[in-house]
Amino acid sequence: MKPKLNLAVYWGAACGGCCVSVLDVHEKLFTIVEHANLVFWPIALDTKYKDVEQMPDGFIDLTLYNGAVRNSENEHLAKLLRKKSKILVAYGSCAHMGGIPGLANLFNKEEIFKRVYFESESTINPDQVLPQPHYKVSEGELEIPEFYNDVRTLAQVVDVDYYLPGCPPQTERLVEVFLAIVNGEQLPPKGSVIGAKDKTQCDECKRKKSDNKLVKEFKRPWQIKDDGETCFLEQGVICCGPATRSGCGVRCVEGNAPCRGCYGPPPEVADPGAKMLSAIATMIDSNDPNEIQKAIDTVVDPVGTFYRYSIPFSILRRKLL
Amino acid sequence: MNARVNLNVKKDLLKYGAKDWNECFHCGNCTAICPLTDDNSLFPRRAIRLAQMGLKDKIKENVVPWLCYYCGDCSKTCPRNANPGELMMSLRRYLISLYDWTGISRLVYTSKKFELIAIVVIAIFVMILYINFTVYPAGDPNKWLGEDGGVLINNMAHWRKIHLADLIMAGLLSFFLITNIINMWYHMILKDKTVKVNILDYIKGLYLLPLHFITQKRFSKCDESVKTYWYIHLLLVIGYVTMFTMIVGFLEWFQTDKVHPFWHPQRLFGYIATVFLFLGIIYFYYNRRKKLRENSKYSHHTDWAFLVLLFLTVLTGILMHYFRISGMPKLTYITYLLHLMIAVPMLVIEVPFSKWSHLAYRPFAIYFSYIKNLAYKRK
Amino acid sequence: MNYSDNVGVVFVNEGAENNGFNFNELKEYARKLNKVTSIWDIQEILQKGKKWIISEIKEKNINKLVIAGIEPGFYKTFLANVMLECGNNPEKVYLASFSEYAATTKNDIDKAKTIIACAVYNADYEKIVDFGENSVNTNTLVIGGGIAGIQASLEIAASKNKVYLVEKSGTIGGHMAMFDKTFPTLDCAACILTPKMVEVGQNPYIELMTYSEVLEVNGEPGNYQVKILKKARRVDLAKCIGCGQCAEKCPTRTPSEFDAGTKLRKAIYIPFPQAVPNKYLIDEKVCTYVQTGKCGICVKFCPVPGCINLDEKDKIVEITVGNIIVAIGYKVFDARKIEQYGYGKYPEVITSLELERLINASGPTGGKIARRVQDKKGFWIFSPDEIYEPKSIAIIHCIGSRDENYNKYCSKVCCMYSLKLAHLLKEKLHDSEVTEYYIDMRAFGKGYEEFYNRIKNEGVNIVRGKAAKVEKIGNDLIVRAEDIENGKIIEQKVDLVVLAVGLEASEDAKKIAQILGISVDENGFFNEFNNISEPVDTHKGGIYVAGLCQGPKDIPDSVAQASAAAARVLQSIAKQKINNRKQNFSISEVEAKIFNA
Amino acid sequence: MKELRIGVYVCHCGTNIAAMVDVEKLAKELSEVKNVIVARDYKYMCSDPGQDLIIKDIQEHKLNRIVVAACSPRMHEVTFRKALEKAGLNPYYLEMANIREQCSWVHTNRNEATIKAKDLILAAIKRVKWHEPLDKRSVPINEATLIIGGGISGISAALELANAGKKVYLVEKSNKLGGIMNQIDLTFPFLNSARQILDRKLSEVVNHPNIEIFLNTEIGEIFGYIGNFETQINGNKIVFGNIIVATGLKPFDASRIPEYGYGKLPDVITSLEFENMLKSGDIKTKSGKQPQSIAIIHCVGSRNEKYNVYCSRVCCLTALKYINQINSVLPETSIFDIYADMRTFGKYCEEFYSSTSRKNVTFLVFDQKNELPKIREASSSDKCNLIINFREKLSGEIIEVPADMVILMVGMEAHEAAKEVAHKVGVSMCGNNFYIERHPKLDPVATTTDGVYVVGTCQAPKDIPDSISQAKAAAARILATIEAKTVDVEVTTAFINEDLCCGCQTCIKVCPYSAISFDAVKKVSIVNEVLCKGCGTCAAACPTGAAKAKHFTDVQILSQIEGLFSYA
């Protein structure tokens, strides 16, 4: 019998969904523990950072890092796990592209603090207290992680071996990947996206498609009576499916919601939002500047639409300050 | 009201001798090659243009035709062979007829027949007067001879009578000429509302009149090749003026019964003037005949008429002189008649109405253009 | 329907005295034609008046008129109106214009008869004078290696058929290669031309014969035997590596043709650096060895053994071709002929062609303006040592063109090239005053008017009024002109005068016409078969004209014409047949065809 | 990937580049850039020795990418590609940096220009890395030709081709062949009969076995590419190898010029209307009287920024022709010819002008740019119908010209069908709707679309012989390609990577040439490369990155952009 693998799962700036997706292996958990020791998983195990630090370099065979890098703790752990892991996988959209936390890149630290600590409806902060990384109390100095100005993807902080996209990733994909490693299969070249296909969503999408993608006005999903059969784009709803890798099983569309792009761009695409933006604009069925402008007015929030999961990953990475 | 284009002028000018000028494509070569042009006197091209459009008033008030001495450079280098020089010549003829309020000039220029008839009529008139007022040297010829063998001419046609006639004629001619010049002045200066000429200007420019009358000074500004032409023209003018002065002014002194010795000023001046005149006539005749120069390529009938009349006048004059000093009274009488029959029509027609009026118009035109320029400058 | 034609022929014998046409013979001929019932002279009609001719026509029941003459077109409108007033169809007035088919000399009387007969019988002259079809040799001869010749050669070679390109000088390229820029796009001439030249040099279907002349042409359309004189180049084309050591050492200098005489070249030389072929040749007229038998320095310094053969003799080669395209180009007007501009007298007066070279970066002064000076040996050249910045420049249009004293015709390109030169001068000498003197600004082509507007906006003075003279007054050189539009005299003190010289037929035109059996007009330009409808054909089948040798024109028109000539060649090659059109024929040969048409 | 071995060549272009860009310094600096094996500068890269230099280097240094920094690639890309080919390298391994037209010629600061040149070259170096070999493809040529427009140009081209034994489809929009020439009575300068010339040609065309004529026909969509076009005419499919566009001209609409009162004043007529009177010599005013004087105004709608800037080229000579014709039938009638510049430039045309000026005509000059003459109705005392009022430029006088009839020499504009045809055949137009030729000097009849030629007045105003010359020139091209049997087609087409295409079909409607279709079995879009003209719009629209514009791929362009900033 082969020696067991050491497996770690860590969450950075994440919602926890990724960890849940790991838990979602259900009965396959037995298969996993059969082949691996879970050496570090904050959500499930009480392993201290110190313990990790004490592990020899390369001790961990596979680390699934989910969540973006938001603060110094995330960064520290990313670097630490990198050191300790043979294979570091950016697990989930946040680690891969910044994900939903990445939307914070439309603001800077001050704006966020102001909103959260002063302005939000549920906050009462008469002393205008803001979190400080170092704070002296009588017991000594308190240290909390430093909040960075930008949200980064994992790869922008450390070297990443593979990306397993999705918000969250499909659990089946995780199992497939895991088994592949266990079985010693030929691993794809470093830097590959795994657990997703090169083709995009439409390839698997069952909705009826034609070349009739000509739109005068873009609609929000609630504005249409979805027939459940026709391609969303042809109904005027922006669906990021064409620019998003398949692999999720077309989950959203199957649930009658347009794809929002969590699986990220196909291999040849540098900036997923730009590509989708380009495709969507091309579909506008008019040559008249005014009409074009009108159609574009119906694209309410281009960043939120085309870069929902990928601002830090995109070419511009964040809003200009 | 704006000037209305009038093609009659164009048709008219053909009769005044203009040739091929409609072929002008207005390149401006003629104006530029002409040594006499400046910003205030642009010709021939501009004059051609005005003539083509038939702006009669503009033409009338235009002095430039008189500034041209027809050296011919323009015609020689004209890329269209449009004869700008000849057009200027015909414009001068045209202007003469425009200045002339009597309308005779126009008839002379436009009708060969009229000119011929006019000459004949005047000649006959002269003959009638002559026959009535003179005495034919009938009978013994010796009766009509003086001591020195010369014909006693004053016994046949007394200088007083002739002189009186001369003066009447001169007065008449002057009257026409002066009224025409006034007409010219009226169009050139008075009618031109763009300038205001004051009296001082008139005085300032006065010296120009005799200067240009005698020397044709501007002519010499034309380039080298015309020097001979200018000299000969000058000789002709000198000869003519001398003769005219002696005859019209001092006939008593000039028409003597006594035959003076050769060196006597009366004879000497007469001979010199005659030689000058002959020289001029021969030179100009030869020029026209052989079409040697641009300005002699095309000859209007008035040009020939003038040359022929002048020649005949001088010829009869010299013959008469010869007959007189050789003591041939009858022949003297007849040649004198012939002389007058030719000279008078010549003077009557040519001086106020035709070619020779230029002797007055030209200096006046220069004078007027000078004072006009003074006025312009002041502006 | 034709048979009901009752034809009257009106003869217009204007110009007959100059051409020696015997109109009586033509009248006799016309009278014999069976449809012709009346014959008049236009003079008679004009004298007797319109009413008379109307009654004549009515009386004789004439329903068709033919107006015959050298250029009878003037009377067509009048006679159409006469026909209208007769109640006839005014369209039935036909022209039998001899000049339309260049039948303008007394030798062309049979052609004139044919033209009349064709008009009377509604026959197509162009068909009538084709005497059957010959088979075609697929080789083509192109005479002249300027842009027209190059274009025609490339066009034909693209069809993978053989072309012989014969060029008199040592390189192809012609005049266009000498220019700095081309109007109105200001493309550098060399930049667009040299690729084409290179293409000619490399094209396997083009046999380039530079330094060669056509001596003799025999045969008939589709099959011409051509003798070509290959002048001794004295340098082996295959061996020469173009290193230039020979020229460096050669002691003899002579004015360079390529540089329009603005600089000197050696007796052994390459016409210009981008020449095709880019190989040296020896100018026997100045080579010391050829002239005196002594020298041979070049041979000593040539690194390739056997490359220079000073004793090489001219060779004659014979080729057979099916078609011939004549594109021998032009020469520029000799400005010395017009004394008042002082060319040859004042060194500051130069021709436009000289300026093209001066302003060209590859020219004698590297693109700078220099004063013309006499070197030690007496050659007038532009030396880089004499560079100066003319402050005031005059460009005078229409030198030798549009002038009845020299050439009556318009040279078509001078206005535009002058504007271009003004632009180039202005570009090089920012502070200088450039003034153009023109008569009519002929900016007629595509983009030309726009170019003209642009040059005006660049601050070039453009004066309507032809400068009449250039003279030295004191130390100043003065150009005198009338500024017509502003009503004043301009006496411009200038440092440089550029004479926009016109274009004239090549000195070889007459000779070539004789060799080929085609005709030239009074200006020496080749006659086309029909100046409107067949602008590249000549009166002899299989011989075509292209470019400037047919008349002045600009580059695009030359190129289009060259291509059109190529079309004629390609057409015959494609159908493997060519019409046997003859330059000379007798009326009896064609009569039957006309009557049957 | 094989080791990158790049050769960089910087051209002086005489002094054209060298004067503004320090080419020697550039060559030296560039030789130190990664992967650059050789970097040289040379006087004329395009010259034979220049090209030889590249060829030699490729062979000696085993270069596999070439960057030439010289003039615009539109000028010499083909030249250098040929050089690469000669050296045995795929011609598409070349990239040019345009440091002349877009650098040395347009800048004035040598230092800045040199920096810019370096940026451009570095960009080219980055880009060329990603170049892929492309193979020339040739396709057979269909011998038939489609000619659009049955005027004199179209007819001449048709005859030239048909007489060579090649099939011609001649499509004419109206019900009659001959076009504008039908309306013309005489030609200039010899006053020969235009009708006789046209009749000759027409009878030949109509009876020609190789010419199929379609009257009253507008062409439909044209598909295909050089050598192999197809379209539908009256429901039948026709195939052809080349297209000649000869859509001709439209006379300028004189009523656009308020000063002339055309349309309001009955005796103000256009040249073509007058031409019609001349056919029968029946020159009458609207009231049926013989005009005592006729004025002709040139440059109507031409040479004026308000209307058309360009010169219409034939009006001057046509006006002179009219003078002769009027004089022929009405010798007593005075003619006023009001022109701007007399453009009588053709063979024998100046002589024609000269002889015409001997007729009963007065030439006057107006300012066609700023002061158009005003035409007004004459009053009863004027003894004429119309008065023309303007400043005569050669005298400076403001004058009035009396006339019974005014002929407006209307200029030429492109035919209204030109635009539509341009889109169908894929040729470009300049601002004034005339077609753009491939090169204004050296390629006046070809267009940027292979196999499509423009001839006659649809390219620019011109007279009959020039139109015929052009028509024949186009025929020459076509005959040469037909003789050569095959022709090379566009290789920089689009390409869709089937492994990436998701079948969303966004690209299909984007393609202007319908070159993309959906393969229902593979569920991917595919490009028909012979139909594709390589615009790359599909590549920009493709959300998956599957569609690729060959030679203009994303990675090539992105690298090029990177290169622009790699030296700062």
Next chain:
Amino acid sequence: MENKVNEKIFKPKIVGFLCNWCSYTGADLAGTSRMKYDESIRVVRVMCSGRVDPTFVLKAFKEGADGVLICGCHPRDCHYHEGNYKCLRRYHLLKKYIIQMGIEPDRLRLEWISASEGAEFAKLVNEFTQKIAELGPSKVKQNIETFS
């Protein structure tokens, strides 16, 4: 004062995407006509303005472009029929996006330049350069470099 000094030193860098048929030809024409314009522009040739992928524009900004200029044939004059319209549509949406991302909209410009409009091109470059100079250097690159 400081501002002024900066302006003097600041040499904008502009990336131009020019379509091959009209605008690139027009830019060449500006060259052959020797019209002068600012050195700021670096041209990237594309076959059609319809080829201009928004990615290119973003990439240019990322690499340090202070401005991006897209030029195509005039409406209805596109060599490929409608490529320029497609460009127009993308341009408007892209502009909306970059505004959201905090880039001054004036840094991106789309203009139609025909093959005959050399002068217009030169004018456009100068004008655009002037505009960019007023805006000052783009912060995109710096923003990315300091991204942490």
